[in-house]
Amino acid sequence: MDFETCDAAAAAKAFGLEELDARPSLMIWTTTPWTLPANLAIAVGPTYRYSLVRMDGSETIVASDLLAKVKAAVGAEKVEVLAETDGAKLVGLTYRHPFCEREGRVIGGEHVTLEDGTGLVHTAPGHGDEDWRVGRREGLAAYCPVRDDGTYDDTVPEWLRGMNIWDANPMVIRHLTESGHLVHHMQFNHSYPHDWRSKTPVIFRATEQWFIGVDRTMKNGQTLRGLAKDAVEHKVRFVPEWGRNRMRGMIESRPDWCLSRQRAWGLPIPAFKLPDGSAFMTPASVRAVAEVIRQKGSDAWFTESPATLLAGYDPAKDPQAPKGLQVASLEKLFDIFDVWFEAGSSWNSVLRARGQGIPAELYLEGSDQHRGWFQLSLLPALGATGAPPFKSLVTHGFVVDRDGRKMSKSLGNALEVEDLLKDFGAEVCRWWVSGLAFENDIRMDLEYLKAAGEAYRKLRNTLRFLLGNIGDLPAGDIVAEAVDTPPESLDGWAMGEFARVQGFVRDAYTRHAFREAHLALFDFCNDTLSSVYCAAAKDRLYCDRADGTRRRATQRAMNAVAEGLIRMLAPVLPHTADEAWRALKGADAKSVVFEQHVPITFAGAAGWPAVFAARESAMKALEEAKSQGIENSLDAGLVIPDADGTLKPFAAELADLMGVSRVTLDPAAKLVSVTDLREEPRCERSRKRDGTVRERQDGGLLSDRDAEAVGQ
RNA sequence: GCGCCAGUAGCUCAGCUGGCUAGAGCACGCCCCUGAUAAGGGCGAGGUCGAAGGUUCGAGUCCUUUCUGGCGCACCA
Structure with missing residues (x-):
């Protein structure tokens, strides 16, 4: 497309030429011919080089770097470069619009690129964000001759008036061809914005909107x-x-926040139009309308008259009211609020209005909401109260499939939450969620839910073991903290571990580090309890006298651990915790979710790490002994080195802890050694070969402890 | 195109201000138990730390580039 320069002399001067016979033209290209009636300027890159060329007989201006491309694109045969200059020197030239009765200006623009086109950019401030911004800087009008219905208004040449812009495209091209301004015309495939729902192309029009200006100085100077x-x-x-x-x-x-939308439904912006066309909205008028809407709902804006809507408004008492305001002369405006303004006001309409207090402790959303809810709650709150509406923001990533791709129905990799809840149960899903590294993308697959289900059952079984073994503990024997437990006993170790885990988990919860809490809880159940404590405690639970001191001590500790553990699980597994809680406290106990943690202070003996180091060696030694035929660890005894006597205080617990029949501590030994006890008699009750097993009165083979327990 | 984030065993993740043969759980393999039993326990194998450069005595850990993926934003005259 050619735009003729108005002042040939000025154009010639810009290129350092003395004179030029013809008026050179400015060559631009566009994919939207219908926006040409709104052209007010042509932008050039001030730092680029531009050439004045004679192309097939007419003089025109093109970016030097694009000359070859342009020549090829338009199929020009003869191109002669007359002169060259900087873009900056072209700025300020004026030109005649090819079919509108006005002049345009050449302006400088940093957005001009040399990737496509001619290096001269058609600028219509009424039809695009960037053009609008450049135009604003250059003092150009936001001229948009296209009306709401997509047709031109009366400011365009007669042959376009009232025409739909899509119909105008061929008309403009024909007109330019006939007037000799069209250099070239071709099909050009490029992406163009479309309405996501109707899939129809959208157009850009500068229209009046309401904004929140983020850089305006407010009353407080900020x-x-x-x-x-x-x-x-x-x-x-x-x-x-x-x-x-x-x-x-x-x-x-x-950018500034555009608050208004032109849609058929939504919360109306309570603004009116004055007879002179300007808008009317003051704090007092908004409050008056708000009262009507509070009583009648937001539809009132559409069903009631301005007089009704402003029934509670007295212009005389509103210092900001325009002079001589007549409520009867007002017309309603029908823009609605950006939905984010509503979502971003919930701190006010939910928390403050209901007296729940602001700021909120926590806003929780996906990482996309940094621009959405988080930011658009922050801005209104800062504007209205000067303070943020939340103390903390917790963000999570997005659920993606097992290969890290986003889930979508069209790809067929989406999972329905309803199905997951049905197939795995809500508690398993909760357990899965609590263990996520939620800060990042969250990979999701049925396999992971299955794994969560396995872990859940582990927890459940551990709880069941604890609860199942304290059923006969007399109520009077229950001490929540079990503080009288000896630190060197198995129970003392368990209590110490419990106290440590409890402190860790409580801290993790307060830091929103749910995964850390989840892992600690699982490890405690899986390792500390199931693998070590429960396994070691079985002998005394099953074989000691029911009311034996040692057995009761373990039951008291287990009771304390179970109670604390259930409290810790409650935030993540409320129903499982409740079920266990009622088993512990009675069927009519109040739900555990209303309980708090009861921090306990308990330190196991300092020698426990040494005990567990010995245990690890013992386990390996026992594993090796299998090749010699000692496959069942109760067929074995252990000799464990204890040069400095560190293990001595724990001597009574070592056999149960290591799952063998007996342990001997040897100050002189260097390595753990396994003793083959298969030749010794085995207690029929405890299956131990502890050296005290012999035939009792009733003919059974029992150890001393077991014989005593059954009264033999 | 720009901003933010991630890329460590089959899987999910730890690895702080750079420093012993890179860890855990699950899954897997072998074995034990059969009074937590549609349970329980033990041992074991398994990793070019996305890739390529660079800084350093030394890098998974710092810098640059690059690839892959996620979220957001912008552009396409």
């Missing part, structure tokens, strides 16, 4: 952007911490 940056930097806790960084970048670069 700008919203400034307040927001400060809040992000100093006043909000981010989990994970990188959310701060991300939000900072967004706050720094965000």
